[in-house]
Amino acid sequence: AQRVTQPEKLLSVFKGAPVELKCNYSYSGSPELFWYVQYSRQRLQLLLRHISRESIKGFTADLNKGETSFHLKKPFAQEEDSAMYYCALSPLMIKAAGNKLTFGGGTRVLVKP
C-alpha cells in the first residue's frame, strides 16, 4: 500500500525566511515523488518531480530513500509562494500501473510580509 504523510497542516513564515515542507512516504517498491501546488483561485498544478532534479520557482526537493522523505525547501520565501502544497507518490515507471497518484493531506503555506 502507498501512503503519503504531510505532518504540518499550516506553515506560517515571514518573507525572506527559509521554508521547508515535510513529506514522508511508505511504499514497498521504487516510487516517483511529486510536489503539486494550488495557488488561490487556481487549479492544482505540478510544481516539481524528483526525477527532473530541477529547481522550480526557487524550490528544491531531494528524495531520501533511507528516511523515505521528500521534503520541499526554499531558502527565501516570497509572498507569492502562499498556497496549498501537496506531496504525491506514484509507482516508478511501471507502465501497467499508470499514473495513480497517492496524495498527502496538504500543507498550507502563508508567507507574511
Next chain:
Amino acid sequence: DAGVTQSPTHLIKTRGQQVTLRCSPKSGHDTVSWYQQALGQGPQFIFQYYEEEERQRGNFPDRFSGHQFPNYSSELNVNALLLGDSALYLCASSLKLADGELFFGEGSRLTVL
C-alpha cells in the same frame, strides 16, 4: 488550449439520487483520471481510463463508475448518493498512461443533502 474542462462546476443532490460529472482532457492527452477531494484533505484516486477502459481503480465502491469516449472525454457516475459523497471531484489528464504529471481541471463540487 483550454486545458482540462469539467462540468458542472457546482451541483446539489439529495441522498439516493444519481449524478454524472463530465470531463474533457487537455488537447493531445489520452488518459483521464478522477479524484475525490473531501474538505481539508488531499485528492483521493477513484479510477483511471485509457483507451476507453478502466485501467486502475482506487478504494471506492461500485456505486462509482465511469466511462471514456472515443474522443478521450470521460464521465464519472455516482449512484445511490450518500452524504459522505459530498466533495470536490477533480478530473486530471496526462499525455500517456504512465506519466505522473497530471493536468487538473477546476473540479465539480457536489453537495449531497
